[in-house]
Amino acid sequence: MPCCKGVAVSKSSPRRVAVLGGNRVPFARSGGPYAKATNADLLTTTLDGLVARFGLAGERLGEVVAGAVLKHARDWNLTRECVLGTSLDATTPAYDLQQACGTGLEAAILVANKIALGQIDSGIAGGTDTASDPPMALSDELRAVLLRLNRAKSPMDRAKVIASVRPGHLTPAVPQNVEPRTGMSMGEHMAVTAKEWGVTREAQDELAVASHRNLAAAYDRGFFDDLVTPYLGLSRDGNLRPDTTVEKLASLAPVFGRGEGATMTAGNSTPLTDGASAVLLSSADWAAAHGISPLAWFVDGQAAAVDYVNGADGLLTAPIFAVPTLLARHGLTLADFDFVEIHEAFASTVLVTLAAWEDESFCRERLGLPGALGSIDRSKLNVNGSSLAAGHPFAATGGRIVASLAKMLHEKGSGLGLISICAAGGQGVVAILEAA
Amino acid sequence: MTTRLVVTGTPDPLWLAARAALRRKGAQTPEVPDVSLEQHGLRVDVDRLAAYSALCGFRLGSGLPVTYPLVLAFPLHVALMARDDFPFPILGAVHLVNRITWVRPVLVDEPLSLHVRAEGRRAHRKGQVLDLVTDLHVDGARVWHSTSTYLLRGTGDPNAPSIEPPPVADLSLGPVRWRVDADTGRRYAAVSGDRNPIHLSALSARPFGFRHAIAHGMWSYARVMAHTAARMPFAGTSTVWFRAPIPLPSTVRLATDGSGRQVALRGMDDRTVHLVTATNSFDEGH
Numbered sequence: 001m002p003c004c005k006g007v008a009v010s011k012s013s014p015r016r017v018a019v020l021g022g023n024r025v026p027f028a029r030s031g032g033p034y035a036k037a038t039n040a041d042l043l044t045t046t047l048d049g050l051v052a053r054f055g056l057a058g059e060r061l062g063e064v065v066a067g068a069v070l071k072h073a074r075d076w077n078l079t080r081e082c083v084l085g086t087s088l089d090a091t092t093p094a095y096d097l098q099q100a101c102g103t104g105l106e107a108a109i110l111v112a113n114k115i116a117l118g119q120i121d122s123g124i125a126g127g128t129d130t131a132s133d134p135p136m137a138l139s140d141e142l143r144a145v146l147l148r149l150n151r152a153k154s155p156m157d158r159a160k161v162i163a164s165v166r167p168g169h170l171t172p173a174v175p176q177n178v179e180p181r182t183g184m185s186m187g188e189h190m191a192v193t194a195k196e197w198g199v200t201r202e203a204q205d206e207l208a209v210a211s212h213r214n215l216a217a218a219y220d221r222g223f224f225d226d227l228v229t230p231y232l233g234l235s236r237d238g239n240l241r242p243d244t245t246v247e248k249l250a251s252l253a254p255v256f257g258r259g260e261g262a263t264m265t266a267g268n269s270t271p272l273t274d275g276a277s278a279v280l281l282s283s284a285d286w287a288a289a290h291g292i293s294p295l296a297w298f299v300d301g302q303a304a305a306v307d308y309v310n311g312a313d314g315l316l317t318a319p320i321f322a323v324p325t326l327l328a329r330h331g332l333t334l335a336d337f338d339f340v341e342i343h344e345a346f347a348s349t350v351l352v353t354l355a356a357w358e359d360e361s362f363c364r365e366r367l368g369l370p371g372a373l374g375s376i377d378r379s380k381l382n383v384n385g386s387s388l389a390a391g392h393p394f395a396a397t398g399g400r401i402v403a404s405l406a407k408m409l410h411e412k413g414s415g416l417g418l419i420s421i422c423a424a425g426g427q428g429v430v431a432i433l434e435a436a
Numbered sequence: 437m438t439t440r441l442v443v444t445g446t447p448d449p450l451w452l453a454a455r456a457a458l459r460r461k462g463a464q465t466p467e468v469p470d471v472s473l474e475q476h477g478l479r480v481d482v483d484r485l486a487a488y489s490a491l492c493g494f495r496l497g498s499g500l501p502v503t504y505p506l507v508l509a510f511p512l513h514v515a516l517m518a519r520d521d522f523p524f525p526i527l528g529a530v531h532l533v534n535r536i537t538w539v540r541p542v543l544v545d546e547p548l549s550l551h552v553r554a555e556g557r558r559a560h561r562k563g564q565v566l567d568l569v570t571d572l573h574v575d576g577a578r579v580w581h582s583t584s585t586y587l588l589r590g591t592g593d594p595n596a597p598s599i600e601p602p603p604v605a606d607l608s609l610g611p612v613r614w615r616v617d618a619d620t621g622r623r624y625a626a627v628s629g630d631r632n633p634i635h636l637s638a639l640s641a642r643p644f645g646f647r648h649a650i651a652h653g654m655w656s657y658a659r660v661m662a663h664t665a666a667r668m669p670f671a672g673t674s675t676v677w678f679r680a681p682i683p684l685p686s687t688v689r690l691a692t693d694g695s696g697r698q699v700a701l702r703g704m705d706d707r708t709v710h711l712v713t714a715t716n717s718f719d720e721g722h
Contacts, residue, residue, distance in 0.1 A: 033482070036482060036483055036486030036487075036496060037486070037496050038496070040495065041489075041495050041496040041497065044495045044497065045495065045496075045497045045498055048497060048498075049498075084666070085495055085665070085666050086666055087666050087667065229498065230498065230545070231497075231498050232482055232496070232498070232544055232545065233482070233544070233545040
C-alpha cells in the first residue's frame with residue numbers, strides 16, 4: 001500500500017481485543033496415546049478443531065502465531081505449514097514464536113497487540129509440544145565431519161574425512177531439560193528456590209491435590225466441552241488423577257533436591273506431556289460481523305526476566321517481577337482479581353510466587369514496592385485446575401490458560417483475571433483478561 | 437440370498453493370496469459369489485495409522501483419511517478374492533476406478549464394522565470388470581462406502597460402455613512435483629499389508645509384464661487426497677480413475693482445477709496421465 005498523506009494506519013487509540021474462544025486436544029503423558037503424533041499433527045488437529053468450532057473454513061485471518069519448544073529442524077516454518085493443512089484460507093499469514101513455556105501466552109500478546117493497533121482484525125495464538133517425538137541432532141563432531149566431507153574435492157580427501165569418524169561421534173545430541181548456563185534441570189533450580197522460601201512438602205502436595213480435584217470437577221460439569229476436542233482415544237487429560245489424595249502423594253519419594261529438605265516429587269511436579277492449544281482473538285467489530293460473542297477482553301501483557309545465573313533470583317521467579325509492573329500500569333492490586341491463574345510448573349513455583357508477594361521486605365527490596373504486593377485468596381487460584389493435573393506441553397500451556405480463563409470470566413459475567421507463566425531462561429510472561 | 441460370513445481375527449492376506457495365486461485362473465463360473473464378508477468391533481491401530489499417514493502425507497488427526505478404510509478392508513478383500521468360487525484371479529486384476537463416499541468423517545477411536553462383497557460382473561472393452569464393494573458401519577449406520585472396480589483382461593466386448601475420467605485438459609499444472617522413490621512400493625506394502633509383487637521390485641514385477649516396479653495406485657491416490665485434505669468436504673464422494681501406472685522411481689506433477697476438487701497426476705512428459713480424481717461434496721450433487 002502506498003504511504004500517503006492522511007491515511008490513518010491505525011486508530012488514534014488502541015482497540016479492545018476480544019478473546020472469542022479456544023480449542024485444545026486433551027493433554028497426554030509423553031510416550032502415551034500421542035506417542036506417534038508430531039507437533040504438526042497436534043497443532044493442525046487443534047487448529048482444525050478451532051476452525052470447525054467457529055466456522056472459519058475458507059476464512060482469511062489476520063495471522064496465526066504459534067510455536068513449539070521442542071522442535072525439529074524440518075519444522076522451521078511449523079505454523080505456516082500447519083495453516084496450509086487446515087481449511088483456513090491459504091492466504092492467512094503465520095509465523096513461529098518460541099519463548100520456552102511462555103510461548104503460548106506471548107503469542108496471544110503479539111496477536112492482541114496487532115489487533116489493538118489495527119494492523120489485523122483477527123488472529124489465532126497457539127502452541128504445541130510433544131516430548132514423545134523430540135528432535136535429535138547429529139553430534140557436533142559428526143556434523144563437522146560431514147561438512148568437511150561436503151567440501152572435500154578429491155576421492156582421496158573424502159576417504160580421509162570418512163576415516164576420521166570415531167564411534168563416539170555417532171552418539172546423537174538429544175534435547176536436555178537443563179539450563180545451558182547452569183547445567184541444572186528446571187526441577188533442581190526450583191528445589192533450590194523452594195528451600196530458600198521454606199515451602200513445605202505438605203503445602204505442595206495439597207496444591208497438587210486441589211489441582212486434580214478442580215480439573216476433574218470442571219470436566220464433570222462440562223466446563224471443557226467447548227474448549228477441548230477428543231483426540232486419538234483421549235477425551236480428558238491423561239495425567240488427571242481425580243481421586244489422588246495428600247496421603248497418596250505423601251508416599252512418593254522426592255525427585256528434585258537432595259537429602260532432608262527435598263520436597264519435590266513426581267506428584268507435585270508436572271510430567272512431560274504432549275499436546276497443543278489455540279485461542280481465537282479479534283477486534284469487537286470482527287467478532288460482531290462473524291456473529292461471535294466475546295468471552296473476555298485481552299487487556300494487557302507483560303514479560304520479565306531475572307538473572308538466575310549470577311543474581312540472587314530463582315530460575316522460575318520472573319513472573320513475581322512481571323506482575324507488579326503490569327498491575328502498576330493499570331492501577332490494580334491483587335485483590336482486584338476474581339480469578340488468578342498461576343501456571344503450576346511445580347507446586348512449589350506457585351507457592352513461592354504467593355509467598356514472595358506476601359513478603360513485605362522482599363516486595364520492598366526486590367520489587368521496589370512500598371510494602372507487600374498482597375495475598376491471593378486460594379478460592380480464586382487455579383479454580384479449574386492447572387498444569388499439575390492437566391499436564392504441561394510447554395508451548396501449549398498459555399493457550400490452555402487464556403481460553404479457560406476467558407470462559408471463566410464469561411461465566412461469571414464480570415471481573416478481572418490474572419495469568420502468570422514462568423519460563424526457562426529465567427523468564428516470565430503475565431497477562432490480564434477482563435470479562436466481556 | 438446373500439450369505440453373510442463373519443470373519444473373526446484378522447485373515448493373513450499374504451497366506452490367502454499365496455494360496456489363491458497358485459490357483460491362477462479364477463473360478464469358471466460366470467457369477468460372483470453372493471457372499472458378504474464382515475468384520476465387527478474393528479479398532480484402528482494408531483501406530484499403523486500413523487505410519488500410513490506419514491507415508492501418504494496425511495496429518496494424524498481425529499478423523500481417518502478417507503482412503504484408510506480400504507487398508508482396513510484389505511484382508512477381507514483378499515479373503516473374498518481367494519475363495520474358490522471367486523471369478524477373478526487374485527493377481528493380475530487391474531484396479532480401474534475407485535469411488536469412495538463418506539457421510540461424515542470417521543473417527544480414529546470409533547469401533548468399526550466392515551462389510552465386503554463383490555457384484556456387478558460385466559463386460560468391458562478389454563475383458564470383464566467387477567466391483568468390490570466395501571461398507572463401513574458405526575453403530576449400525578453406514579458412514580463410509582467404497583466401490584472398487586477391477587478389470588480382468590481377456591476377450592472384451594467392443595460395444596461395452598467405457599469407463600472414462602472427466603477431461604483433464606482444463607486442469608493446470610502448478611509447481612507441485614513429487615519425487616516417487618524406488619522404495620515407495622515396499623514402504624506402502626509395509627503399511628498396507630498389500631504385498632503384490634508388482635509394487636515391490638523390478639525383479640518381482642517382471643513376471644507380470646512390468647519392466648519396473650510400479651507405485652501402488654492406492655498410494656498415489658492417497659497422496660493426492662492427503663495433498664488436498666484441507667479442501668475436502670465434510671461429506672462427499674471422491675472418485676479416482678487409474679490411467680497409467682507410475683514406474684518406480686519417477687517424478688510426477690500435479691495438475692488441478694485450483695480448488696483441489698479435480699486433480700490429475702501427470703508424468704514429466706506431455707502425454708502421461710497417471711490418475712485423475714474428482715471430489716464433490718454432498719450438497720453440490722454429483
